Amino acid sequence: MTPDRAQTQHFYHELFAWEFADSDHESIALIDGRPVCGIWPDSGELGRGLSYWHIYLHVADLGSAIRRAARTDGAILWGPGDYLGLASVATVRDPVGATFSLWQPHRTDRLLTDLSGTLTWAELVADELAAIPSFYGAAIGLDAAMTRTPGRRYRVLLSDGIPVAGVVHSATKAHWRAYFSVPDLTSALAKATDIGGHVVSPPVETAIGRTALIRDPHGALLGLLQPTSGPGHETTDDNAGYPSTLTL
Structure with a gap:
């Protein structure tokens, strides 16, 4: 919500x-008439005045995923x-x-991803990481692996061998964060600042591209990603079917 x-x-x-x-x-x-995500207005019921991005993970059978999540210490x-x-x-x-939320689509067409201006990556940020591989493996069927980049090891979650999300250690409240593809990160950060956002962390080079974190005018945290291979490109894999919505 916002x-x-x-x-x-x-x-x-x-932006x-x-x-x-x-x-x-x-x-x-929408981009070119195709859905990218949802934005919910604040109903006033909670009265917090906060906003944030909420990640949905695609599953083939919602009922089974719910049962598996409950059996593996999920709530x-x-x-x-x-x-x-x-x-x-x-x-x-x-x-x-x-x-996060589980998403079993009713239709075969998916939300638009992996293009400029759309969701292209996600990271799970947490202090305690030990339970993550077993939970996401049992509940959703994601595998965990460690990749090596210059000066850094980076944990990833994979769907059918394809990396779909990262796992980052940080002494903070656990949360998922979304990254949106941009063709030019420097220009996107300047634009975000001009229209009321602010930069939380400056650009860094990563294995997946050049990234930075920003907050929108109401405080929602999101990542911007200039992919290593250039602007986002549409593929048959869409980050394990992640749609996303701005929610409270």
């Missing part, structure tokens, strides 16, 4: 060229329920405290 849907739409339209299809309850962000916080007729979803807290 406390100001109009301002949030303006920010992301200017990523998103258009929006609005309803009373949600806005769907089912909500669901199963319907998401605007697009998918059946359930919200889960993993054993290290990170919250």
Whole structure:
């Protein structure tokens, strides 16, 4: 959710060229008429005035994934329920405290990813990492591996051998964070600052590309990624089917 849907739409339209299809309850962000993510307005029920990005992980069978998550020290916080007729979803807290949702699509077409302005990577950030491989392996079927980059080891989660997310150690509250592809990170950071965002961490070179973290005008944290191979490119894999939504 966001406390100001109009301002949030303006920010992301200017940053990523998103258009929006609005309803009373949600806005769907679009690129070339294809859905990228959802933005929920603040209902006022919680009254926190906060916003953040919430990751959804694709599963083939939601009921089975819920049962497996519950058996492996995960907590089912909500669901199963319907998401605007697009998918059946359930919200889960993993054993290290990170919250995400499971997404079983009703249709064969997926949310747009791996193009400029769309979700292209995700990272699970946590202090305690020991329980992560067994939980995500049992609940969702993701494998864990360690990769080596110059001066750094980087943990990844894989779907059918393809890296779909990173795992980062940090002494902070566990959370998932989303990265969106941009063709030029320097220009994107300048634009984000000009339209009310601010840079949280400066650009760094990583195995997947040049990245930085920013906050939007209402404080939602997100990553920008200039991929190593250039602007995002559409593939048959879409980060294990991650859609994403701005939520409170």
